[in-house]
Amino acid sequence: xxxxxxxxxxxxxxxxxxxxxxxxxxxxxxxxxxxxxxxxxxxxxxxxxxxxxxxxxxxxxxxxxxxxxxxxxxxxxxxxxxxxxxxxxxxxxxxxxxxxxxxxxxx
Amino acid sequence: xxxxxxxxxxxxxxxxxxxxxxxxxxxxxxxxxxxxxxxxxxxxxxxxxxxxxxxxxxxxxxxxxxxxxxxxxxxxxxxxxxxxxxxxxxxxxxxxxxxxxxxxxxxxxxxxxxxxxxxxx
Numbered sequence: 662x663x664x665x666x667x668x669x670x671x672x673x674x675x676x677x678x679x680x681x682x683x684x685x686x687x688x689x690x691x692x693x694x695x696x697x698x699x700x701x702x703x704x705x706x707x708x709x710x711x712x713x714x715x716x717x718x719x720x721x722x723x724x725x726x727x728x729x730x731x732x733x734x735x736x737x738x739x740x741x742x743x744x745x746x747x748x749x750x751x752x753x754x755x756x757x758x759x760x761x762x763x764x765x766x767x768x
Numbered sequence: 769x770x771x772x773x774x775x776x777x778x779x780x781x782x783x784x785x786x787x788x789x790x791x792x793x794x795x796x797x798x799x800x801x802x803x804x805x806x807x808x809x810x811x812x813x814x815x816x817x818x819x820x821x822x823x824x825x826x827x828x829x830x831x832x833x834x835x836x837x838x839x840x841x842x843x844x845x846x847x848x849x850x851x852x853x854x855x856x857x858x859x860x861x862x863x864x865x866x867x868x869x870x871x872x873x874x875x876x877x878x879x880x881x882x883x884x885x886x887x888x889x
Contacts, residue, residue, distance in 0.1 A: 662830075695875050704863055704879035705813065711873055748813055752874035755827040757803075757815040 663687050663751050667760030673768040680736045682763045684749035689729045693753035696725055696734045699762075700745045708747075709734060739765070770794040772864045772880035779886045784854050790847040790864030790880055798822075798842040801867030803876060804849050806860035806885075814860070817849065818867060832858075854887045861885075 664687035674680050684694065692712040697705035707716050709725035712732055722737045736743055744767055749760040776788040788804070804816040817828045817838040826838050837850040847864055864880040 693874060695873075697876075704882055705876075706879070707875050707877040710875040710877075714873070716875075716877070750813075750876065752868075752876075755815075755818070756829045757818075757876075759813040759815070762812050 662756055663690060663754060663758050665749055665751055665758050665760040667747075667749055667763050669763060670761060671764040671766060673766050674739050675768045676739055676741060678739045680739055680743075680765060682734045682747055682749075682765075684727075684732045684734070684760050686730045686732075686751055686753075690751045690753035692728050693751055694725075694727065694732045695750045695752060696723075697748045697750060698743075698745045699748065705748060736765075770866065770878055772866065772878065774862065774864050774880045774883035777862065777883035777885045779888065780854055781889050782855060782887055784887070785850070785852045786854065786885060788849040788851065788862055788864075788883060788885070790849075792845045792847065792864075792866070795866070796869075797840075797845040799869040800872075801869070802838075802840060802847045803865040803867050804838060804847075805863045805865050805876065805879070806858075807863070807882070808860045816862070819847070821869065851885070854885075856887050859885060859887045 666685045694712045696709040699705040713725045724735050746762045746764045771793045773791045803818040819826045819838045835853045839848045861882040863882045865876045868874050
């Protein structure tokens with residue numbers, strides 16, 4: 662199974678900050694990496710697919726990069742509605758696997 | 769609008785069975801892979817199972833293999849998860865999730881609202 666390691670597991674930031682979350686795969690997955698945002702009590706929503714493609718309707722302050730085993734999600738100018746938990750997920754092979762999540766909290 | 773609505777959850781004793789259903793609408797159900805993903809309360813996400821659009825391929829997480837069965841009825845636009853020999857560690861919110869179709873990205877989108885399954889005596 663491909664293990665997905667996210668870091669940090671949590672971070673504190675302020676509105677307007679630039680935030681970067683990293684995700685490392687235990688083996689190469691090409692660009693088969695998606696990012697999801699989850700707010701309390703809600704289902705996850707896809708933000709970025711295949712490493713760097715922005716899902717329709719997602720603000721352009723979100724961006725993704727990387728390939729192979731190392732990936733990152735960046736939020737430029739953090740907004741109040743961005744405080745949430747973020748997960749990476751590999752779609753390269755089954756079992757599909759998720760990172761442990763990064764909780765972005767208000768400083 | 770694409771909608772996925774889960775039903776069938778609840779409280780069940782260890783060793784018991786439960787069948788989850790997911791009613792899909794707003795898209796051509798028969799063209800898409802479908803998945804079940806679960807989330808333990810306060811914890812992360814765990815992929816459970818998937819089924820190809822024509823039911824020809826099914827895959828399972830090792831943690832549920834041999835106990836859970838995924839199926840679908842394309843005529844009824846409905847996805848199922850038959851869960852047998854349930855254990856305490858199966859307690860989670862279960863999400864029905866749309867997967868890929870020909871020409872779409874390999875993502876999980878959208879997700880249903882989720883349904884709670886509690887395994888306890």
